Amino acid sequence: MLRTLFAKPRLRGGVHAEERKSATESSPVITSFPLPKKLYIPLQQHVGKPAEPMIKVGDTVLKGQLLAYSQGMISAPVHAPSSGLIIDVNDYPAPHPSALPIRTIVLETDGKDEWINIVQVDDPFALAPEEISFRVGAAGIVGLGGATFPTAVKLNMGRENQVQTLIINGAECEPYLTCDDRLMQERAAAIIDGVRIMLHGMGTASAVVAVEDNKSHAYSAMYTAALPYPQIEVIQIPTRYPMGWDRQLIRYVTGKEIPVGARSSELGVTIHNVGTAYAVHKAIRYGQPLVNRIVTVSGGAVALPMNVEVPLGTIINELFSFCQVNMDKTARIIMGGPMMGDPLPHSALPVVKGTSGVLALTKDELRDKQEQPCIRCASCITVCPAGLRPLDMANNIRINQLDTAVDLGLKDCISCGCCSYICPSNIPLVQYFKYATGEVMARQQAQHKSEQTKKLIETRNARIDKIARLQAEEERERLAAKAERERRLAAEAAEAEQEVS
Amino acid sequence: MYVIAAIISLTSLGLVLGLLLGIAAKYLKVESSPIVDELESLLPGSQCGQCGFLGCRPAAEALAEGKATPTLCPPGGSALVEQIALLLGVDVDLSTVSEPELLVARVSEDTCTGCTRCFKVCPTDAIVGAPKQIHAVVADACIACKKCVEVCPTECLQMHPAEVTLRNWRWEKPKLGFTAEADALC
Numbered sequence: 001m002l003r004t005l006f007a008k009p010r011l012r013g014g015v016h017a018e019e020r021k022s023a024t025e026s027s028p029v030i031t032s033f034p035l036p037k038k039l040y041i042p043l044q045q046h047v048g049k050p051a052e053p054m055i056k057v058g059d060t061v062l063k064g065q066l067l068a069y070s071q072g073m074i075s076a077p078v079h080a081p082s083s084g085l086i087i088d089v090n091d092y093p094a095p096h097p098s099a100l101p102i103r104t105i106v107l108e109t110d111g112k113d114e115w116i117n118i119v120q121v122d123d124p125f126a127l128a129p130e131e132i133s134f135r136v137g138a139a140g141i142v143g144l145g146g147a148t149f150p151t152a153v154k155l156n157m158g159r160e161n162q163v164q165t166l167i168i169n170g171a172e173c174e175p176y177l178t179c180d181d182r183l184m185q186e187r188a189a190a191i192i193d194g195v196r197i198m199l200h201g202m203g204t205a206s207a208v209v210a211v212e213d214n215k216s217h218a219y220s221a222m223y224t225a226a227l228p229y230p231q232i233e234v235i236q237i238p239t240r241y242p243m244g245w246d247r248q249l250i251r252y253v254t255g256k257e258i259p260v261g262a263r264s265s266e267l268g269v270t271i272h273n274v275g276t277a278y279a280v281h282k283a284i285r286y287g288q289p290l291v292n293r294i295v296t297v298s299g300g301a302v303a304l305p306m307n308v309e310v311p312l313g314t315i316i317n318e319l320f321s322f323c324q325v326n327m328d329k330t331a332r333i334i335m336g337g338p339m340m341g342d343p344l345p346h347s348a349l350p351v352v353k354g355t356s357g358v359l360a361l362t363k364d365e366l367r368d369k370q371e372q373p374c375i376r377c378a379s380c381i382t383v384c385p386a387g388l389r390p391l392d393m394a395n396n397i398r399i400n401q402l403d404t405a406v407d408l409g410l411k412d413c414i415s416c417g418c419c420s421y422i423c424p425s426n427i428p429l430v431q432y433f434k435y436a437t438g439e440v441m442a443r444q445q446a447q448h449k450s451e452q453t454k455k456l457i458e459t460r461n462a463r464i465d466k467i468a469r470l471q472a473e474e475e476r477e478r479l480a481a482k483a484e485r486e487r488r489l490a491a492e493a494a495e496a497e498q499e500v501s
Numbered sequence: 502m503y504v505i506a507a508i509i510s511l512t513s514l515g516l517v518l519g520l521l522l523g524i525a526a527k528y529l530k531v532e533s534s535p536i537v538d539e540l541e542s543l544l545p546g547s548q549c550g551q552c553g554f555l556g557c558r559p560a561a562e563a564l565a566e567g568k569a570t571p572t573l574c575p576p577g578g579s580a581l582v583e584q585i586a587l588l589l590g591v592d593v594d595l596s597t598v599s600e601p602e603l604l605v606a607r608v609s610e611d612t613c614t615g616c617t618r619c620f621k622v623c624p625t626d627a628i629v630g631a632p633k634q635i636h637a638v639v640a641d642a643c644i645a646c647k648k649c650v651e652v653c654p655t656e657c658l659q660m661h662p663a664e665v666t667l668r669n670w671r672w673e674k675p676k677l678g679f680t681a682e683a684d685a686l687c
Contacts, residue, residue: 098670371678398677400579431675438671443580445669453644454546456625 011252013385014240015418017175017339019214023305024298025178029186030308033322039081039107039313040092041067045352046142047149048074053105059086062116064289067105070137076150076353077140079289080116081311084109095316095335095349097342104350107313118287124197129159132201132284139283140290140353144275145169145180145244146336148354151276157263158202158270166207167253167271168195170222171237171244173212174337177357179294180274182307184211184218188225191274194281195232198272201280207232208253209274214239241339242416246271248385260412275356296357297323300365301330316347316358331363339417372425380419380429386412390419394432402443405436413437536588537565543584544574547624549646551575564589576645603663604645606638612657619649619658 044050051068055061061080068078085108091101121127127135137152158166168191172180184191195207209226211219213236226232235253242248247258249271256267264270275293282288291312298305303324310319316335320327327347334341335355351358380390388409396404410433419429540561548556552573554563563569564585571585571593586593606627608619613635620628620636627643630636638649640663649658663669 094667096667096670097672098665098667100665100667100670102667373679397674400583403583426678428675428678431672434672435674439674442669442671446578446580449641449644450545452642453625456627456642457546460624460626 011238011240011243011248012387013383013418014242014248015383015421016239017241017421019239020175020298021178021181021214023302024176024296024307025181025215027306029179029182029294030306033308033310033314033319035082035109035111035113035311036314036318037109038087038315039084039109039311040315040350041078041081041105041107041313042092042094042350042352043068043078043103043105045078045148045312045354046076047147048072048076050103051075051078053089053103055086055089055105057086057089060084060110061086061107062114064116064118064291066289067107070140070150074150074153076142076152077138077289078105079140079291080107081291081313082107082109083112083114093349095342095344095352095355097344099345099349115288120286121284124284125200127200127284129201129203132197133159136201136280136283139279139288141276141279141283142290142353143273144279144293144353144356145273146340146354146356148352151272151280154265154270154272155198155201157265158204161265161268163202163204163265163270164206164268165254165270166195166199166202166204167249167269168207168209168274168277169244169246169249169271170209170211170215170218170274171249172215173239173241173243174339174341174357175241176298176359177296177337178298179296179307179356181215181218183278183294184215184274185221187278188218188221190281191222191277192225192229192232193285194277194279196229197280197284198277199231202270204270205231209234210237210249210253211235212237212239212243242385242414242418245385245414245416290353293351293353293355295319295351295355297325297360298357299325299330299334299359300362301326301360310351312351312353314351316344316349316351319351319358320347320360325360327360329362330360331366332359332361334359334361339421340415367426369426371427374425374427377424379422379424383418383422385416385418386414388413390429390433391427393436394427394429397432397436402436402440406440410436410440534565537561539588540564540585543577543581543588545576545581545644547576547644547646549576549644549648604660605640605643605663606645606647606649606658607661608636608638609657609659610635612655614655614657616654618652618654622648622652624648 043053049072052071053068055067061067062083063080065080066077067080070077086105087108088106090104092104093099094102124132133152133155136155137150141151142148143151170180170184195209199207209222209232211222211234219234219236223234226234237243237252246264250264250269251257254269256269258264258267279290292309293312294307294309296307297319303326306323333344333347335344335358336342337357338359374391376391384390393405393408393410396408413433415430415434417430423429541558544557544561546557550556552560554560560569560573571582571589571591574581582593615630615633615635617630617632620630624646625642625644627639628636628649629639645660647660650660
């Protein structure tokens with residue numbers, strides 16, 4: 001009895017938001033999205049350095065052809081999502097709350113959607129583990145849950161740290177989103193195959209697929225698909241946002257708490273999204289790089305909410321007209337989920353690797369209530385999954401005491417939005433933390449710049465001193481030479497005088 | 502007897518230590534106040550003069566003597582104010598400090614005559630050029646001291662707001678959604 005009470009590690013914090021998944025969770029993924037005329041492919045769709053283009057304007061490319069290669073340790077390449085002509089490599093608005101320009105390749109599709117020669121592998125388990133992560137990296141796969149961290153780097157870290165447990169994240173805890181749910185229901189066997197390939201690539205013995213208990217169909221599909229493989233366990237986890245946060249999920253599944261600043265692989269655990277496992281299956285079995293993904297289009301302003309598989313680089317406008325979004329009713333466009341997703345200023349922005357959903361929300365769905373003073377109810381402390389004190393942090397940020405906020409753990413905030421969601425006074429807590437995180441970063445950059453400035457000023461002063469010293473020396477030498485010449489002349493004149501006399 | 506011994510020993514001890522202190526004060530004298538040095542190292546060091554003092558050193562001296570407030574340096578922004586206040590152990594109201602607008606000098610290529618005056622005064626060597634060649638500003642090294650703007654004979658050097666990119670874009674600070682009166686009522 002006591003064992004069962006204490007066996008499962010407790011969940012920390014979290015909220016149970018209204019799920020609003022019913023609009024899209026029971027209809028199949030639409031794969032008949034008409035191929036867009038133009039695709040806008042940003043060169044940075046991942047965490048790390050942007051990819052470097054290796055094609056020029058006017059080149060014809062085939063589907064799956066490498067467009068830009070990864071540079072640096074943490075980066076990912078970008079491939080052509082369809083066949084056609086490269087018409088521009090320039091700055092276009094990024095799918096980001098600011099919609100500031102980002103370097104983008106524009107591909108005019110030819111409608112043939114013709115694949116480049118791809119190498120199929122019959123037995124991926126005959127490949128060396130290093131080869132698996134190399135191919136995953138070359139396929140441009142990044143974490144498809146939304147974090148977009150290059151998967152190959154994670155596989156390598158897992159292998160180097162001899163990770164014992166691979167957790168496959170099928171939590172999908174954000175409201176509205178059902179793309180992972182549908183993927184698990186429809187393509188469970190492929191996901192399980194991807195998991196097996198990942199296990200092989202990391203040299204890890206066992207995997208746990210964790211599915212929230214509100215997705216019973218997905219769970220049973222995954223359970224059935226994993227039955228032949230005793231090394232893969234499929235479990236149900238409680239439905240509680242943010243269950244899909246890696247640290248929360250790891251704590252729940254393994255009981256391990258990852259210390260601040262440490263990586264999960266150092267504790268013998270690595271976590272990947274179900275979508276990533278599916279992409280790995282496609283990349284290794286069929287040699288197909290990451291060129292399309294399933295996107296949930298939902299929200300009150302969407303007449304035909306659905307999960308739809310689209311090529312990367314599809315403009316959200318086209319997605320919206322396909323799903324018959326009423327733009328007049330749309331009060332806010334969100335990329336990702338409503339809790340952690342980013343609001344977009346307009347919809348002329350491309351779908352990228354990390355786009356799990358695009359929501360068109362009506363005014364009724366937004367919570368734009370009047371902010372009230374804090375009543376110190378401590379609800380935000382109760383729900384914070386990171387164990388922070390949001391109200392204290394926000395108060396300090398409001399009076400610009402950022403250092404105190406950092407001491408209170410600002411850097412451990414994951415911007416999950418639980419505190420803002422639960423606050424009865426409607427205080428925009430998470431907005432304060434997002435602002436402060438940016439501001440702290442800006443200050444670090446300013447500090448760095450002022451150090452650089454000091455160095456520049458010192459070198460300049462040293463140079464000016466040196467020039468002055470050299471000039472003074474020259475002047476002294478010149479004067480000395482002049483005095484010498486005059487002395488000689490005087491001596492010569494004296495000599496001549498003597499001779500005359 | 503004990504009393505006299507105590508008086509003698511303590512007096513002589515005091516004399517010897519006093520002598521030692523006197524010698525130390527003479528030979529180990531610190532030329533400048535360490536607090537001024539520390540303050541100066543915090544200040545930007547560009548000697549821009551926007552604080553009303555002749556440079557960062559005089560400003561640091563004024564700060565140490567309490568003749569200036571920690572909010573004196575406009576280019577430093579609130580981060581600097583916080584550091585100075587911490588060092589001096591004073592409280593400041595940071596809500597009145599405005600963040601400096603990020604500016605960067607830019608050369609208008611139409612009017613630059615290549616006179617080289619600007620890069621001679623640039624304290625950080627942020628301007629590159631050669632006589633009778635159009636000059637250019639290295640934006641990363643520019644500290645917006647505006648010295649080049651003053652010396653430019655053709656007014657081709659102007660300050661522009663620094664460009665916002667995806668790298669330096671930040672979320673804005675939320676505005677307080679209620680008034681102070683409402684706060685006081687609660």
